[in-house]
Amino acid sequence: MPDRSESESRKLLGRLRDAMASSGAGQERLDRITTLVAESMGTEVCSIYLFRDRDTLELCATEGLRAEAVHQTRMRLGEGLVGRVARAGRVVNTADAPAERGFRYMPETGEEAYSSFLGVPIQRLGETLGVLVVQSREAREFTSDEVYALEVVAMVVAEMTELGAFVGEGSALEAPHQRPATFRASVGQEGVTMGHVWLHEPRVVVTKPIADDPEAERARLSEAVERLRVGVDRMLDGAAGGDAEHLQVLEAYRMFANSRGWLRRMEESIASGLSAEAAVEKEQSAARARLSQVSDPYLRDRLHDLDDLSHRLLRLLTGQGQAAESEMPADPILVARNIGPAELLDYGRRLKGVVLEEGSVGSHAAVVARALAIPLLVQADRIATEALNGDLIALDADQGIAHLRPDESVATAFRDKMAMQAAAQERYASIRDKPAEARCGTVVALHMNAGLMADLPSLESSGAEGVGLFRTELQFLIRNQMPRRSELSALYARIMKAAQGKRVVFRTLDIGSDKVLPYMNSVDEPNPALGWRAIRVGLDKPGVLRMQLQALVRAAAGGPLTVMFPFIAQYEEWRAARAEMDKALERERILGHPLPASLEVGAMLETPSLAFASRRFFEEVEFISIGGNDLKQFFFAADRENELVRRRYDTLNVSFLSFIEQIVDRCAETGTPLSFCGEDAGRPIEALCLAAMGIRTLSMRPASIGPVKHLLRRAHLGELREVIAEAKARGEQSVRPAVMDHLRR
Numbered sequence: 142m143p144d145r146s147e148s149e150s151r152k153l154l155g156r157l158r159d160a161m162a163s164s165g166a167g168q169e170r171l172d173r174i175t176t177l178v179a180e181s182m183g184t185e186v187c188s189i190y191l192f193r194d195r196d197t198l199e200l201c202a203t204e205g206l207r208a209e210a211v212h213q214t215r216m217r218l219g220e221g222l223v224g225r226v227a228r229a230g231r232v233v234n235t236a237d238a239p240a241e242r243g244f245r246y247m248p249e250t251g252e253e254a255y256s257s258f259l260g261v262p263i264q265r266l267g268e269t270l271g272v273l274v275v276q277s278r279e280a281r282e283f284t285s286d287e288v289y290a291l292e293v294v295a296m297v298v299a300e301m302t303e304l305g306a307f308v309g310e311g312s313a314l315e316a317p318h319q320r321p322a323t324f325r326a327s328v329g330q331e332g333v334t335m336g337h338v339w340l341h342e343p344r345v346v347v348t349k350p351i352a353d354d355p356e357a358e359r360a361r362l363s364e365a366v367e368r369l370r371v372g373v374d375r376m377l378d379g380a381a382g383g384d385a386e387h388l389q390v391l392e393a394y395r396m397f398a399n400s401r402g403w404l405r406r407m408e409e410s411i412a413s414g415l416s417a418e419a420a421v422e423k424e425q426s427a428a429r430a431r432l433s434q435v436s437d438p439y440l441r442d443r444l445h446d447l448d449d450l451s452h453r454l455l456r457l458l459t460g461q462g463q464a465a466e467s468e469m470p471a472d473p474i475l476v477a478r479n480i481g482p483a484e485l486l487d488y489g490r491r492l493k494g495v496v497l498e499e500g501s502v503g504s505h506a507a508v509v510a511r512a513l514a515i516p517l518l519v520q521a522d523r524i525a526t527e528a529l530n531g532d533l534i535a536l537d538a539d540q541g542i543a544h545l546r547p548d549e550s551v552a553t554a555f556r557d558k559m560a561m562q563a564a565a566q567e568r569y570a571s572i573r574d575k576p577a578e579a580r581c582g583t584v585v586a587l588h589m590n591a592g593l594m595a596d597l598p599s600l601e602s603s604g605a606e607g608v609g610l611f612r613t614e615l616q617f618l619i620r621n622q623m624p625r626r627s628e629l630s631a632l633y634a635r636i637m638k639a640a641q642g643k644r645v646v647f648r649t650l651d652i653g654s655d656k657v658l659p660y661m662n663s664v665d666e667p668n669p670a671l672g673w674r675a676i677r678v679g680l681d682k683p684g685v686l687r688m689q690l691q692a693l694v695r696a697a698a699g700g701p702l703t704v705m706f707p708f709i710a711q712y713e714e715w716r717a718a719r720a721e722m723d724k725a726l727e728r729e730r731i732l733g734h735p736l737p738a739s740l741e742v743g744a745m746l747e748t749p750s751l752a753f754a755s756r757r758f759f760e761e762v763e764f765i766s767i768g769g770n771d772l773k774q775f776f777f778a779a780d781r782e783n784e785l786v787r788r789r790y791d792t793l794n795v796s797f798l799s800f801i802e803q804i805v806d807r808c809a810e811t812g813t814p815l816s817f818c819g820e821d822a823g824r825p826i827e828a829l830c831l832a833a834m835g836i837r838t839l840s841m842r843p844a845s846i847g848p849v850k851h852l853l854r855r856a857h858l859g860e861l862r863e864v865i866a867e868a869k870a871r872g873e874q875s876v877r878p879a880v881m882d883h884l885r886r
């Protein structure tokens with residue numbers, strides 16, 4: 142930018158700041174801005190349009206258009222040139238506005254007199270708050286310097302909007318982040334909860350967007366950039382020798398941190414009058430705006446890096462963004478763009494719920510949230526931008542809805558729902574020590590699923606008979622490096638001790654598909670769920686499996702041990718896995734370590750193929766556990782993580798129940814103990830039907846044990862079996878309506 146326009150721009154920003162500093166209501170400030178900008182840019186018109194709600198823009202102040210139109214003229218997002226700027230988040234610069242595609246004439250404004258039009262988005266952190274427009278009679282395109290100058294002003298207006306500078310009498314504008322907002326999201330972990338927002342990365346507020354000493358600001362920026370670079374170098378040193386891919390990401394990071402273009406653009410913004418933090422934020426806004434428009438995953442990752450770096454830089458410059466844990470509300474609901482599994486685990490059970498802007502149902506964070514039994518919503522678009530620390534938030538993670546700053550009627554409905562849940566919990570507590578015995582006298586064993594040491598106290602409180610599924614992969618997922626054998630065996634020993642003699646079924650590492658370890662080379666697979674996962678990895682690269690089996694034998698220290706292999710699809714895989722177990726025992730024997738007093742080794746039935754395995758398999762295996770989540774996805778060929786199809790097929794579909802019944806029959810022929818440990822085991826109606834089909838052991842989330850037991854104790858499994866048989870005979874697709882009808886009666 143030439144010096145002349147830089148100093149012009151600085152002068153304009155200086156005048157803006159003086160105007161802002163003087164007292165006056167929000168509307169007066171808006172009016173002053175339009176006057177100053179029109180004057181300084183030599184245009185007849187300057188107008189500010191701000192969002193009234195998510196889809197509507199409103200003319201909030203103008204110099205040059207008719208005053209009566211202020212707060213009257215509105216347009217939908219995407220409508221007219223102003224709507225186009227807002228929707229695309231991009232500049233529109235034209236000499237002949239009426240000839241532009243999408244131009245919409247607003248007679249009440251008197252704008253027909255103006256030919257040229259320049260509109261720039263008013264953006265903060267990628268969120269478009271409105272549009273700043275200048276117009277003039279003379280048909281000309283605005284120069285790039287003029288565009289830049291208007292963008293800088295828009296940046297300042299965005300900061301002021303954020304600070305609530307335009308709120309007040311006559312402005313008809315509400316302060317930002319105060320209205321109730323509803324977000325649709327995908328369900329990562331079900332549950333209903335309400336609490337107060339705790340932002341994983343609190344918003345940085347730029348209180349001084351304008352500065353008059355560019356030299357001083359440049360020095361501040363360069364000092365912060367230097368600290369940032371040192372930090373990135375340190376990260377790289379720490380990661381040296383680690384995973385190649387991780388290093389690559391950090392290298393890209395370093396490249397950005399040292400990028401001349403990035404720094405130059407920020408210095409230009411400072412030269413035109415912005416403070417160092419406003420200059421950084423202008424870059425961040427631009428990166429986010431671009432992010433919303435690219436779909437290429439590689440480019441998106443890089444823009445994410447840039448965004449992340451800008452955020453670090455902002456924190457360095459403002460000293461904000463590190464809220465003290467002591468300020469965390471008593472009922473925190475974590476809101477973040479995304480979060481890693483280890484970070485989530487650090488928060489632990491203190492959290493009442495989690496909402497992420499990104500993430501996926503199968504992400505590691507989701508695995509941890511499930512293990513912690515915390516309701517989780519993912520893909521809640523823009524929530525981290527909208528939410529402020531301390532806002533009330535209600536999550537309906539059954540339906541996939543988050544209500545931010547809910548109005549009183551919604552909050553009351555949630556309070557009622559939660560009170561009902563609490564009352565139900567009390568009812569469940571009263572039957573904790575009673576057996577899950579149905580009216581017909583059949584007893585069903587209820588076990589719990591676990592994956593963390595922190596889960597073990599639930600064994601006592603839930604009344605579970607044991608741990609029917611211990612997912613060992615969580616210990617691997619939450620680390621940056623492969624855990625050592627000694628660490629694992631110490632952990633497994635602690636788990637067995639905490640179980641106080643109750644049976645714990647340790648499932649060997651189940652990775653691949655959705656669960657990718659950051660420190661293991663990932664393979665690019667077209668269909669990860671059908672790919673190289675679980676026992677397939679364990680048998681092809683047996684190092685980790687061997688280490689794990691050895692750790693388990695050592696942890697048992699001569700006591701009983703139960704081990705289960707995931708995702709066995711055919712007899713040979715079972716044989717090979719079982720042989721690994723025998724080898725581990727032999728090695729331990731040679732080393733002189735005590736062998737387990739009793740050992741049970743089982744297999745998970747997660748692919749339909751295994752239900753048709755030879756009789757030998759059923760005879761040899763010591764128990765079978767149906768992994769219903771995977772079994773159902775393969776039975777219906779419907780990805781369990783794909784929102785479009787994952788709820789499409791009912792577990793109570795007659796075909797699926799018949800298949801379960803076949804598995805029950807095959808196990809009965811050989812006397813093989815059978816259990817079911819997918820999510821459906823924890824859904825009361827599903828659990829009841831599984832029991833009616835002959836399954837006598839169910840393993841589920843600890844919180845589900847009460848509701849499942851409560852319903853089981855009131856049911857008659859023989860009658861239910863008849864109801865199911867009749868529905869099948871009538872040719873119904875799902876037995877659910879008939880079962881529900883029966884239970885209501």
Ligand code: PEP
Pocket residue numbers: 610612651747767768769770771772818819820
């Ligand atoms: C299952 O597939 O049902 C199961 C219990 O295993 P996971 O959910 O860990 O794949």
Ligand code: MG
Pocket residue numbers: 747768770771
């Ligand atoms: Mg599974």
